[in-house]
Amino acid sequence: MQLFLPIAEVSVNAFVLIGIGGIVGFLSGMFGVGGGFLITPLLFFIGIPPAVAVATGANQVVASSISGVLAQFKRKAVDIRMGLVLLGGGLAGSGLGIWVFAQLSAAGQVDLFVQLSYVLFLGLVGVLMLQESLRAMIRARRPGGAPVRRSHVHTWVHGMPLKMKFRASGLYISVLPPFMIGAFVGFLSAIMGVGGGFIMVPAMIYLLGMPTKVVIGTSLFQIIFTTAFTTVMHAVSSQTVDLMLALLLILGGVVGAQFGARIGVRLRADQMRVLLALLVLAVCIRVGLDLVLRPAEFYSITLGHLP
Amino acid sequence: MRHALALLFCALAPALALTLAPAAQAAEEQVIAGLSQSSVSITADFSGTEILVYGAVKREAPAPEGGPMRVIVTVQGPDIPVTVRRKDQRYGIWLNNASVGIDAAPSFYAVSTSAPLRQALSETEDLRHRITIPRAIRAVGISEEADNSPAFIEALLRIREKEGRYALRENSVALTEETLFRTDVMLPTNLTEGDYVVRVFLTRDGKVVDSIRRAIWVRKAGLERFLYESAHEQPLLYGLVALITAAIAGWGASALFARLRW
Numbered sequence: 001m002q003l004f005l006p007i008a009e010v011s012v013n014a015f016v017l018i019g020i021g022g023i024v025g026f027l028s029g030m031f032g033v034g035g036g037f038l039i040t041p042l043l044f045f046i047g048i049p050p051a052v053a054v055a056t057g058a059n060q061v062v063a064s065s066i067s068g069v070l071a072q073f074k075r076k077a078v079d080i081r082m083g084l085v086l087l088g089g090g091l092a093g094s095g096l097g098i099w100v101f102a103q104l105s106a107a108g109q110v111d112l113f114v115q116l117s118y119v120l121f122l123g124l125v126g127v128l129m130l131q132e133s134l135r136a137m138i139r140a141r142r143p144g145g146a147p148v149r150r151s152h153v154h155t156w157v158h159g160m161p162l163k164m165k166f167r168a169s170g171l172y173i174s175v176l177p178p179f180m181i182g183a184f185v186g187f188l189s190a191i192m193g194v195g196g197g198f199i200m201v202p203a204m205i206y207l208l209g210m211p212t213k214v215v216i217g218t219s220l221f222q223i224i225f226t227t228a229f230t231t232v233m234h235a236v237s238s239q240t241v242d243l244m245l246a247l248l249l250i251l252g253g254v255v256g257a258q259f260g261a262r263i264g265v266r267l268r269a270d271q272m273r274v275l276l277a278l279l280v281l282a283v284c285i286r287v288g289l290d291l292v293l294r295p296a297e298f299y300s301i302t303l304g305h306l307p
Numbered sequence: 308m309r310h311a312l313a314l315l316f317c318a319l320a321p322a323l324a325l326t327l328a329p330a331a332q333a334a335e336e337q338v339i340a341g342l343s344q345s346s347v348s349i350t351a352d353f354s355g356t357e358i359l360v361y362g363a364v365k366r367e368a369p370a371p372e373g374g375p376m377r378v379i380v381t382v383q384g385p386d387i388p389v390t391v392r393r394k395d396q397r398y399g400i401w402l403n404n405a406s407v408g409i410d411a412a413p414s415f416y417a418v419s420t421s422a423p424l425r426q427a428l429s430e431t432e433d434l435r436h437r438i439t440i441p442r443a444i445r446a447v448g449i450s451e452e453a454d455n456s457p458a459f460i461e462a463l464l465r466i467r468e469k470e471g472r473y474a475l476r477e478n479s480v481a482l483t484e485e486t487l488f489r490t491d492v493m494l495p496t497n498l499t500e501g502d503y504v505v506r507v508f509l510t511r512d513g514k515v516v517d518s519i520r521r522a523i524w525v526r527k528a529g530l531e532r533f534l535y536e537s538a539h540e541q542p543l544l545y546g547l548v549a550l551i552t553a554a555i556a557g558w559g560a561s562a563l564f565a566r567l568r569w
Contacts, residue, residue, distance in 0.1 A: 004353040004496065006531040007538055011354050011496035059549050066557025074565070112402045228550050235546025239538045243549055244351070244530075250553055254560030291400040299462030300403075302390045 007242035008052040014248055016046060021252025025064040028253070029071065029260025030267075031201070031216065031276045036061050036194030036227070037122065037283055039249070049303075052242050055234035059246040061195050061227045064253035065220045071261040072217030079168035079214050083221040085175050086200070089182025090189075090226050097190025098233070104191075115291055117192050121199060122284035126277050129202050133273035140270065169210045169218075177208060186226060195223035198280055205273075212269040336376070337365040338517045340507045345521070347494065347503075348528035355496045358382070358523060360419075360505060361489040374512040376485045377420065377427035381438060381508075382492045382523075384415030384472075385501030391459045407459040409444075414499035416440050416473045419490045421480035429513030436515055438508065440464060440473050471495045498525055 003014045020042050024035035036057055043053035072078050104113050164175050181203045185196035200219045204210045210218070235241040264272060340362030347356055360380050370376070389412050395404035418439060420427045428438060437443050441464065467473040472495065480490040494503075503523040509516040527535050538545045 002352065002354045002496070004349055004351055004531060006527060006534040009497060009499065059553055062550060063553035063557040066554055067560045068557075070558060070561035071564075112400075228553075231550055231553075232543070232546040235538070235549060236542045239542055239545075241538065241546060241549050243534050243538075243545070243552070246549060247552065247556075250556045254556050257557075258560055258564040291402075293401075294396075295394055295401055297462075297466065298394050299459065299466060300392050300394070301463060301466055302392065303387055 003244070003248075005048075005242050005245050007240065008048050008056075008245055010047055010049075012046055012048070017245065017248035018252035020046075021060060021064075021249035022256035023252075024060070024249075025067070025253030025256025026260040026263075027256075027279065028061070028064045028197075028220075029068040029257035029262075030264035031197075031260075031272065031279075035064060035253075036189075036196075037118070037192070037198055037280075040194065041283065041286065048245065049240075051234075051238060051240045052245070055231065055238070055240040056242045056245045056249070058195075058227045058230040058234065059241055060249040060253050062224055062231060063246075063250040064257040065195070065224045065227065067254040067257040068261055069217060069220040069224060071258060072220060075213075075217075075265075076168070077213050078217035078221050079166055079210070080218075080221065081164070082166045082169055082171075082178060082204075082210070082214075083218045085164075085178045086182035086185075086218070086222045087225050089179040089184075090186035090196075090222060091229065093183035093186025093188075094190040094226065094229065095186075096183075097187040100187075101191050114192055115287055117188065118287040119284055119291065121188065121192075122280050122287070125199055125202050126281035126284055128206070129273055130277035130281065132206070133270045133277060136270040137274065166210075169208075169214050171208065171210065173208065181207065182222070189226055189230070195227050197223050198276075201276070212273075216264070335366065335368055335371065336509060336516050338378075338507050338509045338519050339363050339365055340505075340519050340521060342505060342521055342523060344523070346524040346526065347498070348526060349498060349500070349531055350527075350529050351531060353496065353498075353531075355498075356494050358492045358494060358505075359489065360492060360507065361487075362507060362519075363488070364486050364509060370485060371511070375422075376482070376516075377422045377510045378480045378482055378488045379421070379427055379438060379508040379510065380419045380480055380490050380492065381443070381504075381506045382415070382417045382494075383413050383443065383504045383506075384499055384525075385413070385503070386411035387414050387499065388412075389463070391463050393459070393462070407456050409460075409463065412444055412463060412467075414472065414501070415494070415503070416443055417492050418475045419479045419492060420475075420477050421482040421488065423477050424475065427510050427513065428508075428515075432510070432513060432515050436508065436518070438506075440475060470497070472497070494525075500525055500527060 001014045002011050004011045020039065024039045024042070027038065028035040039057040039060060040053050043057060044050060048056075069078060163172055165172050181200070185200050185203070188194075188199060189196035197219050200222065201215055204215045204219065205212060231241060267275075340360060343359035343361075347358075364376065389409050390406055391409065392403045392406040394401045397404065418424070424439065433439050433442050441460070444460065444464070464473060480488055482488045503525055505521040505523060506518060507521075508518045526532070
């Protein structure tokens with residue numbers, strides 16, 4: 001069924017959109033990532049203009065994150081206090097990110113910067129996660145070698161002031177590291193047009209030492225607010241949120257997120273991290289190839305004047 | 308008195324005929340054209356449309372000597388400023404390195420002819436009436452900077468042709484007995500709102516004999532119109548509605564699946 005989208009001004013198949021929403025929602029519910037880093041390239045691929053894809057993608061991520069976080073709430077897997085600290089940092093960081101984005105637009109190199117950020121951060125996070133989770137899997141499989149589980153590891157993070165108790169995570173640490181992580185992710189998400197879950201999740205696991213089960217719900221909780229902020233910002237400043245496109249993506253997304261959340265519970269934590277790492281690396285390689293391979297068409301057309 | 312009037316009329320009649328004659332000769336072949344529809348509504352299920360352009364040649368006298376008659380039909384969409392960028396390899400990666408702004412490029416341009424273009428139209432007439440795609444583009448808004456970079460204009464034409472926005476369809480106008488003509492012009496799904504100008508040219512020996520101009524109104528309608536206008540007139544409210552929709556959908560799916568106890 002072909003449908004004409006009022007803001008994107010293209011006609012696309014409604015079932016393709018529901019399908020894209022469903023796949024991204026599924027992954028979102030399973031891994032606790034918003035899925036922005038997936039949905040934006042997928043929308044480009046089916047011919048949605050980039051500005052509309054970024055803004056509407058953010059709106060879809062709000063819906064699938066809410067759907068996912070409610071499922072996590074039922075399992076008491078959300079650390080609200082930690083989420084609020086991350087969010088505080090996130091809003092500060094995204095304010096700075098929006099300013100930097102405007103500066104880069106004036107210089108005319110936003111596309112490049114966004115692509116490089118994708119390759120760099122997706123690549124880094126993907127490799128680190130893959131390496132760590134594979135090592136954990138091998139360790140678990142070694143005969144008689146049930147891994148020595150320490151309740152948590154003391155790192156430099158634990159020696160900082162302003163300590164606070166995060167009961168759901170079983171942590172007693174300074175608020176500064178989560179605030180800084182939030183700010184860093186907020187900054188990147190404003191520039192890359194994503195929720196930032198793929199950076200947030202490993203940062204919470206490896207830097208803060210939070211248990212994997214709590215990480216997903218907390219990440220989703222934080223992403224809801226970041227992407228809600230982004231959606232309204234885009235709607236007001238550039239009128240690029242397409243409600244009809246968003247509705248179809250959401251329809252697929254919220255259902256997908258429910259399935260994802262349930263499948264996620266059945267997977268072992270280390271298996272889940274391997275899968276997420278592979279997914280992140282796949283997107284990284286895809287974006288990276290565009291930069292390195294000789295393009296079929298050297299020229300591109302964008303509507304509007306030069307900034 | 309009555310005689311006097313009759314005399315005056317007799318005296319004036321030849322004079323009137325003389326003054327009218329040159330005008331009649333200039334337009335001895337006139338084109339009359341109609342469109343199957345003069346407005347296009349873009350609704351949710353819009354998937355492109357075909358416009359039938361038809362018409363006839365009106366003659367007071369037998370067809371003049373000379374080459375055969377040809378018909379050219381052009382359809383032009385609203386002009387929009389665009390930026391054309393070129394990627395170059397720097398430090399091993401491909402990045403946008405040069406760009407040229409074009410003040411106004413038609414969002415759609417289709418040329419249909421009844422014969423191969425170069426038989427139907429001479430270069431000079433093309434230049435004067437700005438009929439073919441490259442001429443029409445240069446007519447509207449090429450800055451000096453862009454004019455000095457023909458590669459960028461060529462790229463614009465090439466990309467838009469691939470997208471189906473620009474098209475030259477030779478021999479697609481059916482012409483009967485040098486009098487009746489018709490052609491179908493396909494408007495694609497990615498239409499830009501605005502007034503589309505349809506021009507019909509009659510040519511002989513590559514020279515334009517007569518032309519006519521018609522307009523098609525292309526507008527969003529129904530839900531499309533409503534969403535588009537809300538997004539632009541009430542952006543904050545629109546953004547909040549988008550959020551609330553997302554929240555309700557997210558919560559609804561969660562509640563539904565909880566009830567299913569699956």
